[in-house]
Amino acid sequence: MAYFDAASTEPLHPRAREALLEAVDVGWADPARPYTQSRRAHLLLEQARSEVAEVLGARPDEVSFTSSGTQAVHLGALGTLHGRRRAGRHLVTGAVEHSSVLHAAQLHERDGGTVETVGVSLTGRVDPAAFEAAVAREGTALACLQSANHEVGTLQPVAEVAEACRRHGVPLLVDAAQTAGRLPVPAGWSVLTASAHKWGGPAGVGVLAVRKGTRFRSFLPEDERERRRVPGFENVPAIVAAAAALRAMAEEAPEEQRRLSELVGRIRETIPKVVPDVEVIGEPVERAPHIVTFSCLYVDGEVLLGELDKAGFAVSSGSSCTASTLRPSHVLEAMGVLTHGNVRVSLPRGATADEVDRFLAVLPELVRRIRHDAGVA
Amino acid sequence: MTEVTAPALTIDALGKKCPIPIIMLAEQINHVPLNSVVAVLADDPAAYTDVPAWCRLKSHRHVGSYELPGGGWAIHVRRNY
Incomplete structure (x- = not known):
C-alpha cells in the first residue's frame, strides 16, 4: 500500500513515537501543581513550547497549545476579533482558506460582524493588491491567509500580504497547517496556527501563536491554562511528541x-x-x-x-x-x-x-x- | 439587458450528478451548427463550476449561466469549432 494522503495527516514520525512513549510515563501529571511529578510535566511542557517556538520563529510565551489545528484557527480568529472589537468588526479572508477559517467567519457574521472574501486566480492564489484593497477598509479587525492551500498546494503571497496588513495596522492570522515543519514560516504574522498531526506529530495537538503586542481576548469562559488563550488541561505527552516530530521534520x-x-x-x-x-x-x-x-x-x-x-x-x-x-x-x-x-x-x-x-x-x-x-x- | 441567444439544443441533465451532465454535453455539442448555443439544464452544484471549466479546457465558449425557477441553472455554451 502506498499512502499518498499526507495533507490529511502525516504518519507519526518515529522520533514522535519514541518521545510519546517516554512522556506517557513521565509527563502525565498536572503541569500546574507544585509537587515533583507536576514539576516534571511542567518542565516537559515548557521545553516542548520552546522547541516549537524556535522552529516556528516565535517566542515561547507567544505559543499556546490547542487540541487541534481547527481549534487553533477558531480561537485565533475569534479571539483576535474579540480583542480588536473597538478597532472594528470587519474580517478579510482568502476564498480558498481551510473550512475552519470560513466557519469562524460565518460565526462572526452571525454575530453581527462583516466578512470580505478575496477571490483567487485559476491557480488558487490571492492577488496581494486585491487583498490590500480589502484590508484597507475602515474597521478591519483581522485578515486571514493560509501559507499554502491544503487541496492544491499553491503557496499564498504571505510576505506581501503581511507587509500590506502592517501598513494598514491590521493583524494577520497565518494558517501554516500545510507547511509547518516543511517550509520556513513566512515572516510578518500576528497570529500563527498549525496542526501537529500534519507534521508527523500525534493527533490532538494544535499550535496557536499570538505575537506580542497583538490584541487578543479569548471569547470562551475564563480558564487559566495556556496563558488564558486555550481552555483545558494540556495533553503533555502528545505535546512533547509533537515538538519532537516538528524538530525532526524541520531538520530533515x-x-x-x-x-x-x-x-x-x-x-x-x-x-x-x-x-x-x-x-x-x-x-x-x-x-x-x-x-x-x-x-x-x-x-x-x-x-x-x-x-x-x-x-x-x-x-x-x-x-x-x-x-x-x-x-x-x-x-x-x-x-x-x-x-x-x-x-x-x-x-x-x-x-x-x-x-x-x-x-x-x-x-x-x-x-x-x-x-x-x-x-x- | 443583454440578449440571450436561443439555444439550438437543450440538454436536460436535471437530477444528474457530475460528471454525467459534462459527458452529455461533450457527446452532443457536435449535433449543433458552429456558433450556435447548447443549453445544459443541471442542478448538481458541481455542474455550475464544471461546465465553464470544460469550456475553458475544450476551447468552447461559456456564454452564461441562468438560474432556473425550479432550482438549478441553464448553462449556455457556444460551439466554437
Missing part, C-alpha cells in the same frame, strides 16, 4: 522536502502526457513541496478513489461525490477548475520514487476503464 526538511518536491514535479509533468483530458491544478512552481492535484474529465471522483484504493493507493479528492455535503470543494469552485474526477496526491516523508512510478503506471488504465464504463467515447 531541506533534503526530504526537496526530494518530495521533485517527485511532485514528476507527477505534474507526467500525468498530462499519459492521461488524456486531464487538468493539473494549482501553481506549478510556487507550491507546497508535497501536494499535487489533478482532475480527469468525464470521471467520477469517488469511483476513481475506490479503484486507486484497490490498486493500493490512498489518495483524497475534492469532488462532490466524495464529500459528506455532496458539494464540490469550495477551493476548486473558487478557482473555477474542474471539480469532478479530482484526485489529490500528497506525499508523506519517505514516499519513494518507485511508489510514484507505480502510481503513474496504473492511473492511465484506471481512468480509461472508468471512462469506458461510463460510455465515454
